[in-house]
Amino acid sequence: MRNFQLPGRSPVRTMEAMAATSHPLSTLAAVEMLRAGGNAMDAAVCAAAVQAVVEPQSTGIGGDCFVLYAPKGEGNVLAFNGSGRSPEAATLEWYVERDFTEIPTHGPHSVTIPGAIDAWCRLIEDHGRKSLDEVLQPAIRYAERGYVIHDRVAFDWNDALGTLTGDEYAARLFLKDGAPLQAGAVHVQPELAATLRTIAARGRAGFYEGAVAEDLVGRLQALGGLHTLDDFASTAGEYVQPVSISYRGHDIYQMPPNNQGLTALLMLNILSEFDLKGLGPCGVERLHLEVEAGRLAYRDRDRYIGDPDQVDMPVDRLLSRDYARALSTAIKRDRPMSDLPDVALPNSDTVYISIVDSERNAVSFINSTFHSFGSGIVGPRSGVVLQNRGSSFRLDQGHPNVIAPRKRPMHTIMPGMAVKDGRAVMPFGVMGGAYQPFGHAHVLTNMLDFGMDPQEALDAPRVFYRDGVIEAESGVAAEVLSGLEALGHAVTGAPEPLGGGQVVVIDWESGTLTGASDPRKDGCALGF
Structure with missing residues (x-):
């Protein structure tokens, strides 16, 4: 038992269901989803989507996720790998011929194809009770109407100033008069709200095909990236x-x-x-x-x-x-x-979500764009922050984590x-x-x-x-x-x-x- 004369807080104890996340709005959304008849997987994806809006330095729909799931608390634990791959054209030879000595931390070559949306759609279809549209509504609401920036979020944004100033679309979205927004400020992301509405209506095709994919691929190619629409369309996670x-x-x-x-x-x-x-x-x-x-x-x-x-x-x-x-x-x-x-x-920055529902379905869920604001690249029309997972690749021939076409990097989350x-x-x-x-x-x-x-x-x-x-x-x-x-x-x-x-x-x-x-x-x- 903790010393009640010292700073700290007690654990939360209950009987029906529990959600724990790194942001109050995300936890609240998860609890509301559970109360509305959703199960632990519905609540986890709902919480992750909210965090993609309210903790954009740490996570987003332009990132990856991994999930462990114990249906009804059974010991047969399921695992889903929702990490994306490098572009088909990303060969070691391409980088060596251009005198790269490492994959840059930021910029187009740090971007692997995001796997999170494919994973969310698959997990809701396989294990959820609610529709994707229902699960995404809280995130859409916060992106559209605004949310208040919390203290740790503001701390991280201040640290990421250099990354945000390096991309005109990131600066437009996350800076005001050249400075990061501070705790207590209200932030809205209308482009991201529109993208989430498209995904809610069309599922994974709303992200990996059509206008959103075209926006992201166009921006990456304009910056010298090797990504194609085919790379996006072929993205698929796996159990x-x-x-x-x-x-x-x-x-x-x-x-x-x-x-x-x-x-x-x-x-x-x-x-x-x-x-x-x-x-x-x-x-x-x-x-x-x-x-x-x-x-x-x-x-x-x-x-x-x-x-x-x-x-x-x-x-x-x-x-x-x-x-x-x-x-x-x-x-x-x-x-x-x-x-x-x-x-x-x-x-790096990440969000982690732990949820157990009344049937004792247990979800361990993690979602990330890697470094703070990922690659620093934002889709001009979609408002999507792209991850920089590709920066983990090596350029050492023979190393297990050497870059190669359609390869997943060594992943930290x-x-x-x-x-x-x-x-x-x-x-x-x-x-x-x-x-x-x-x-x-x-x-x-x-x-x-x-x-x-x-x-x-x-x-x-x-x-x-x-x-x-x-x-x-x-x-x-x-x-x-x-x-x-x-x-x-x-x-x-x-x-x-x-x-x-x-x-x-x-x-x-x-x-x-x-x-x-x-x-x-x-x-x-x-x-x-």
């Missing part, structure tokens, strides 16, 4: 087999590659070799072990993960107990490992699902680009090793290892930072909050739901 491990009596499910989800599972496997319960939950030893396990797991992430349609990956070996046991022996309790490469770990005794007990997720595997491991161990409730687990201070340095949030005690430095770590303050997450816990015995939402974002959990 895939999730990957999982057992940790402290729970089966933890993640998306398979091209997703980085197995990175979190590898971290957990390594950490399972240590008795964390005997350590302080925010002490030097616990954080040191977490950092070292993360360094090993991220090394393998960058070595092996790519698009399984185009490259073979040793997934079974990477997730085996023997492999984790061997890796764990490299960790020294009294000093950092000295022989691991640093891996590229850029910041990862929903999670915990199952116990054959039933789903927790859809969960932590946003934050490359931080996400680290965040999944941190929140899960907070709960399963240290007995925190879900809100405490999200509230607890975090660290992340990046570019040879431990970035520590301001909540980490000074003596802990000194202790990490005494072990030989370089330590600095985190330049921004590390991630953000949502959790809903299903207690099958009592028939209750417990929800939590991360204070690092604007959101909340609500239920009834």
Whole structure:
């Protein structure tokens, strides 16, 4: 139980249904959808669509999504990969011949074909109760009539000023007199509202064919992109087999590659070799072990993960107990490992949604445009912000994540699902680009090793290892930072909050739901 004399909030507890998102308007829309007879999938897509309007720096219909779904809470977890592919013309040779040394972070070559709308349509058709038109109405309303900019949204917009000024249509839509809108301002997106109305009426064809696709492809080609209308029209997500491990009596499910989800599972496997319960939950030893396990797991992430349609990956070996046991022996309790490469770990923005309905359908749903405002490119007539997932591709021949035609990049956004005794007990997720595997491991161990409730687990201070340095949030005690430095770590303050997450816990015995939402974002959990 939390200390009620300290800042913080309690988890939300209810019986019927629960929604947790990173924005109050999104959570409210999800709850209203549930009250109107929609199920968890209807509510999740509804919430994601609202966030595509009210958190446009983090997500949008020009991005991708991944979903884990446990129908009626059954342990047979379904996974849907809604990530888009590179253009057909995007060959390694094309970039090498033009002296590219990497795929740019922004601009047309960073754009893969958005997969979110195809995924939303497929998921509503396969698992929803409501029509796509009904599910999109709250988002249309906010785009058309306006919404109030929240504080974390304003914080992110200020950080993204350089990106927004780089595109005339982005600047027109998201800046006023050359400056980002501030918290409390009202923002409208009439072009996006019209696009959402087209999708509501025509389904996926309203995005991947016709005027919207022509607007986006025309803009990309004008900027030098390789995208075609055929690339858009052929976009299709797919159901895939999730990957999982057992940790402290729970089966933890993640998306398979091209997703980085197995990175979190590898971290957990390594950490399972240590008795964390005997350590302080925010002490030097616990954080040191977490950092070292993360360094090993991220090394393998960058070595092996790519698009399984185009490259073979040793997934079974990477997730085996023997492999984790061997890796764990490299960790020294009294000093950092000295022989691991640093891996590229850029910041990014994402939204994560956790929903459970009255039938205990459990949805773990994540949607993103990657970096803040994605590629920085906005459709002139459609108002669509295009993602920059293609910037994750490599230009190294032979690397599993090397760019190639119709290929999906290594993807950072990862929903999670915990199952116990054959039933789903927790859809969960932590946003934050490359931080996400680290965040999944941190929140899960907070709960399963240290007995925190879900809100405490999200509230607890975090660290992340990046570019040879431990970035520590301001909540980490000074003596802990000194202790990490005494072990030989370089330590600095985190330049921004590390991630953000949502959790809903299903207690099958009592028939209750417990929800939590991360204070690092604007959101909340609500239920009834």
